[in-house]
Amino acid sequence: xxxxxxxxxxxxxxxxxxxxxxxxxxxxxxxxxxxxxxxxxxxxxxxxxxxxxxxxxxxxxxxxxxxxxxxxxxxxxxxxxxxxxxxxxxxxxxxxxxxxxxxxxxxxxxxxxxxxxxxxxxxxxxxxxxxxxxxxxxxxxxxxxxxxxxxxxxxxxxxxxxxxxxxxxxxxxxxxxxxxxxxxxxxxxxxxxxxxxxxxxxxxxxxxxxxxxxxxxxxxxxxxxxxxxxxxxxxxxxxxxxxxxxxxxxxxxxxxxxxxxxxxxxxxxxxxxxxxxxxxxxxxxxxxxxxxxxxxxxxxxxxxxxxxxxxxxxxxxxxxxxxxxxxxxxxxxxxxxxxxxxxxxxxxxxxxxxxxxxxxxxxxxxxxxxxxxxxxxxxxxxxxxxxxxxxxxxxxxxxxxxxxxxxxx
Amino acid sequence: xxxxxxxxxxxxxxxxxxxxxxxxxxxxxxxxxxxxxxxxxxxxxxxxxxxxxxxxxxxxxxxxxxxxxxxxxxxxxxxxxxxxxxxxxxxxxxxxxxxxxxxxxxxxxxxxxxxxxxxxxxxxxxxxxxxxxxxxxxxxxxxxxxxxxxxxxxxxxxxxxxxxxxxxxxxxxxxxxxxxxxxxxxxx
Numbered sequence: 001x002x003x004x005x006x007x008x009x010x011x012x013x014x015x016x017x018x019x020x021x022x023x024x025x026x027x028x029x030x031x032x033x034x035x036x037x038x039x040x041x042x043x044x045x046x047x048x049x050x051x052x053x054x055x056x057x058x059x060x061x062x063x064x065x066x067x068x069x070x071x072x073x074x075x076x077x078x079x080x081x082x083x084x085x086x087x088x089x090x091x092x093x094x095x096x097x098x099x100x101x102x103x104x105x106x107x108x109x110x111x112x113x114x115x116x117x118x119x120x121x122x123x124x125x126x127x128x129x130x131x132x133x134x135x136x137x138x139x140x141x142x143x144x145x146x147x148x149x150x151x152x153x154x155x156x157x158x159x160x161x162x163x164x165x166x167x168x169x170x171x172x173x174x175x176x177x178x179x180x181x182x183x184x185x186x187x188x189x190x191x192x193x194x195x196x197x198x199x200x201x202x203x204x205x206x207x208x209x210x211x212x213x214x215x216x217x218x219x220x221x222x223x224x225x226x227x228x229x230x231x232x233x234x235x236x237x238x239x240x241x242x243x244x245x246x247x248x249x250x251x252x253x254x255x256x257x258x259x260x261x262x263x264x265x266x267x268x269x270x271x272x273x274x275x276x277x278x279x280x281x282x283x284x285x286x287x288x289x290x291x292x293x294x295x296x297x298x299x300x301x302x303x304x305x306x307x308x309x310x311x312x313x314x315x316x317x318x319x320x321x322x323x324x325x326x327x328x329x330x331x332x333x334x335x336x337x338x339x340x341x342x343x344x345x346x347x348x349x350x351x352x353x354x355x356x357x358x359x360x361x362x363x364x365x366x367x368x369x370x371x372x373x374x375x376x377x378x379x380x381x382x383x384x385x386x387x388x389x390x391x392x393x394x395x396x397x398x399x400x401x402x403x404x405x406x407x408x409x
Numbered sequence: 410x411x412x413x414x415x416x417x418x419x420x421x422x423x424x425x426x427x428x429x430x431x432x433x434x435x436x437x438x439x440x441x442x443x444x445x446x447x448x449x450x451x452x453x454x455x456x457x458x459x460x461x462x463x464x465x466x467x468x469x470x471x472x473x474x475x476x477x478x479x480x481x482x483x484x485x486x487x488x489x490x491x492x493x494x495x496x497x498x499x500x501x502x503x504x505x506x507x508x509x510x511x512x513x514x515x516x517x518x519x520x521x522x523x524x525x526x527x528x529x530x531x532x533x534x535x536x537x538x539x540x541x542x543x544x545x546x547x548x549x550x551x552x553x554x555x556x557x558x559x560x561x562x563x564x565x566x567x568x569x570x571x572x573x574x575x576x577x578x579x580x581x582x583x584x585x586x587x588x589x590x591x592x593x594x595x596x597x
Binding site: 263 | 568576
């Protein structure tokens with residue numbers, strides 16, 4: 001069994017940011033990666049996807065954007081290129097899948113398909129690699145093609161004909177737009193969602209949210225952290241244009257309520273569409289008012305969401321829906337983490353990325369230490385904080401061992 | 410903000426609600442409730458519902474007294490009109506749920522309410538329940554709720570109260586989403 005001070009699990013932007021900082025602090029470590037560097041950016045993104053954050057925001061420790069297009073948005077292959085270049089200085093073991101992490105004496109035993117490691121500390125930066133579907137998905141009749149957004153690449157994966165896209169998150173609205181443009185009539189099942197204009201008062205909305213302090217809001221200052229961590233992703237697309245329920249309706253997408261049930265061949269759609277649209281419009285206007293209060297003056301308000309007379313049922317026997325895309329969220333896959341630190345709802349416990357189990361840390365989870373944590377652009381600040389926590393833990397442990405040695409002597 | 414919260418009073422004990430939420434988050438079993446009503450036929454379309462006991466907070470519970478609800482149909486249906494129709498009782502439940510939510514959320518947000526009134530209407534095509542047209546469902550075709558609220562808050566904040574109340578409402582969810590219902594019968 002090899003021994004190391006810190007095992008970092010995952011060679012994505014978060015794990016590599018941690019690695020860069022660990023190296024700076026001369027903390028010996030290894031980064032274990034199941035595939036290649038930036039695996040999920042290679043395998044779990046659709047072809048047309050661009051980052052939601054503009055280039056100037058995407059800083060990593062020791063890496064700032066100095067290219068010609070600070071307001072541009074990277075494609076997934078460009079992110080792979082960026083992260084791969086960044087990985088060059090890190091001790092990454094690719095093709096090494098972690099099969100279990102167990103507490104072990106002074107630290108952890110990390111088992112992989114390429115041998116085991118003993119580590120005093122573990123940083124889990126394994127990403128959000130598991131697509132989740134609502135329980136109702138299991139009732140979908142056979143014969144309907146069903147795909148999670150995490151496995152979606154391009155429209156021709158789906159048969160011709162109508163598509164139900166479930167979820168009006170960032171991925172849901174983007175995929176709905178692309179499928180509609182491909183000639184497949186889209187119905188978008190819409191629950192709670194977060195509406196944003198891409199630009200406001202001649203500036204990128206995420207730039208504003210950064211300036212007024214929203215993206216930097218700390219996890220321990222957020223009103224309702226559980227809610228903040230489970231919010232659907234922002235209705236944004238990487239680029240200069242706005243995508244929202246109005247623009248989708250302009251392109252012919254049919255809106256419906258949240259998918260509430262499936263009885264036999266009938267999809268049941270909730271009658272709560274007017275309220276989820278009202279909630280999103282009110283929330284949007286509160287955000288714009290916050291920006292106005294900061295900047296002075298008043299910007300242009302978006303047109304309220306147009307709420308159509310939406311269908312409450314869709315009969316699959318009519319043939320109008322041939323496939324379903326589940327844009328219903330992605331979560332971490334921590335099935336290999338054998339450390340008893342789960343809450344009553346099965347979510348892994350952590351306080352700003354610091355596990356109650358000493359020596360265990362997390363990176364790259366939504367609103368981990370700040371709202372920005374959800375984005376690549378949050379990795380730098382989070383990694384700095386977490387590596388500082390980890391270093392403090394090692395120092396405390398060293399002091400304890402010293403005291404024990406003194407007493408023994 | 411804290412001062413505002415301390416001086417407003419909508420008669421809602423928000424601390425107790427937040428305490429219950431905290432306890433349920435720690436121990437989900439604590440939050441598993443079973444609501445119960447009984448129903449007995451009286452005569453004609455008249456029946457009487459009673460509500461007294463329920464299960465929750467990991468124990469049997471009871472209201473402070475028994476509540477009774479007569480359900481019947483109006484004279485226009487050649488019935489004796491001993492009570493509201495069951496569908497009207499559903500509207501009463503929706504209004505009760507949403508208004509209770511408005512008061513609770515207003516308290517939590519530090520908004521003093523002076524008056525809250527609502528009109529709840531449902532459109533209903535009776536061809537469904539009378540079997541006159543198999544394509545018409547039994548249920549309402551639409552439900553409308555109109556609130557008039559006098560409160561120390563901006564129109565946007567009042568609108569947000571009502572929107573949040575819908576989001577957290579059990580009866581709103583029951584009406585807008587499907588629920589699995591099983592009905593058993595015993596002969597004696």
